[in-house]
Structure formats: C-alpha cells, structure tokens
Amino acid sequence: MKQPNLFFGLYLIFLLLLFAGCRKKNEPTYISEKLKSFAVFQVGSYWIYKNEKTGNLDSIFISEVPHFFFNGNENIPPFVQECSMRYGGTIISGSVVYPENEELVFQNDHSGSCIQFYTPTPGSNGSFSNISTFDSLEINNKYYHEVINTKNRFQFSNGDTLIYTFFIAKSVGIIKLNKKTNDSDTTWSLLRNRSVQ
Numbered sequence: 001m002k003q004p005n006l007f008f009g010l011y012l013i014f015l016l017l018l019f020a021g022c023r024k025k026n027e028p029t030y031i032s033e034k035l036k037s038f039a040v041f042q043v044g045s046y047w048i049y050k051n052e053k054t055g056n057l058d059s060i061f062i063s064e065v066p067h068f069f070f071n072g073n074e075n076i077p078p079f080v081q082e083c084s085m086r087y088g089g090t091i092i093s094g095s096v097v098y099p100e101n102e103e104l105v106f107q108n109d110h111s112g113s114c115i116q117f118y119t120p121t122p123g124s125n126g127s128f129s130n131i132s133t134f135d136s137l138e139i140n141n142k143y144y145h146e147v148i149n150t151k152n153r154f155q156f157s158n159g160d161t162l163i164y165t166f167f168i169a170k171s172v173g174i175i176k177l178n179k180k181t182n183d184s185d186t187t188w189s190l191l192r193n194r195s196v197q
Helices: 002-026 033-039
Strands: 046-051 057-062 067-071 080-089 094-098 103-108 113-116 123-125 128-139 142-155 161-169 173-181 185-194
Touching (some): 033 094, 046 173
Antiparallel strands (some): 173 185
C-alpha cells in the first residue's frame, strides 16, 4: 500500500516542476535598470566629440523617442522587452538594447553593419570583448564614473580589419570611441553632452 503512495507523490512533484518550468518560460524578460542607465536616452540628449588627431568636432543626438517593444515569433511568445533608438549624426545612427544577455548594439547606417556589442560584465562572445571597467575615468579634463570599456573586431574576407573600441559611462553614454582600420585610426572623445534619461 505504501508503494502507490510513493509513486503518486513522485508524480505530483513531477507535475509541479513541469508547471513551474512552463510558467518561467512565459514570464516577461525586461531590460534591467542597470542596462537602461548605460544605454537608454531620451530626445533632448546630445553628445559633442572631438577628433583627437585633427581637433575637428562632430556630434550625435537622439532623434526619436526610444521605442520599447516586446519581441518574439510564432514559436516564442513575445515576452522579451527590447528598445530601439535613432541617432542623428555620422558617428552612430542607432542602437538596440536586448535584455537577455544584457546587450547594447550600436548601428551605423553609413557602413551598413552593426558595429558593437556590449555586456556589463567582463568576458567575450565571438567578435566582441569587454576589456575592463573603471570606477572613474578622465576624458578631456572631466571625470566620468562607472565606465565600461568594450571592443568589437570585424575581419572581412578581403583581409581588411575593422575594430571599434568604446568607453561607455553610466548615465552619460559613449565618452570615447576609437575606430581602427587597416588604413586609419580615429579616436573621438567627449567634450560636452546633455544626457536625458
């Protein structure tokens, strides 16, 4: 008589675990507040950069209200929150924030490719790597706090290499950007900004 009770108990535990696993899959995944503080900015935000070699200035700004949405397909319920932003300017044209791996993807329409992946913890994944974090970092005589340094490398079939290195500060955005190719090495550093979150 004790054996059927044991099987019934194990069966009940199996059903509970199965139900708990199903519920977990359907729970929404939101962009964390930490990732938002590095990655999401509102209209009214702008950044002015100096080319460290030539002294020329360039700028980017948020041109549209950030678009938050839930993504998915016919096999996956749309419970993953993402955020896309459009930038005006030539250095960066847009970005997308993905919560699952805490990723920020910068885009540049002028090169036609995604140019950077970012996660807030050191490590690497494919072509990108997170090099280090800084409690504070000085750029153009101004100190920025909670800075993440990350790099992305592209190797093209014709032998050309493209490397982007970013320094991203919490509540500020990109404070320094280096673009290195076989023929050029350009660094933009932040002079002034208005970062609205």
